[in-house]
Amino acid sequence: MELIQLTPHLDVDPSQPLRAPGDILLHAYLIPSALNPAQLxxxxxxxxxxxxxxxxxxxxxxxxxAIRLALALDTTAFYWLALQARYDLEREKPVVRAYRPLVD
Known part of the structure; x- marks a missing residue:
């Protein structure tokens, strides 16, 4: 039984600006809940x-x-890992493009 079905073309909305997971943690969770890092x-x-x-x-x-954040903030661990993966992938694209192999 599959809990999640992932497709090869699973992607996010490219019109959304790239934000670091920590930025989302701060602006979408800590500030609205009036939490500081020590409280979290x-x-x-x-x-x-x-x-x-x-x-x-x-x-x-x-x-x-991700598991700890999910339990404390009523999200899922997958949410945090997906944010991190998207952020990491987008940041690496320019580096990888610079080393694109030549095709014969």
């Missing part, structure tokens, strides 16, 4: 330093962190 740290068991690193975009959201 107590709710999730994630260190406040790590939460600040997500917000500052100096650390990616891992599966373990």
């Amino acid at each position: 740290a107590r709710r999730t068991g994630i260190s406040a330093r790590d939460i600040k690193a997500f917000i500052d975009d100096t650390r990616p959201i891992t599966p373990k962190i």
Whole structure:
């Protein structure tokens, strides 16, 4: 039994601006809920330093962190991992295009 059906062309709306998962965490969850990183740290068991690193975009959201955020913020872990994956993929596109192999 499949819980999620993924297709090879699963994509997001390209008209939406690229935002870091930490930016979304801050503006869509912390600020509206009047939470600071220390309060979220107590709710999730994630260190406040790590939460600040997500917000500052100096650390990616891992599966373990995604599960903790999902439980505390009434989302899913997949949501956080999808945000991180989209962000990582979009940031790598210019790098990969620069190294495109020549076709004979």
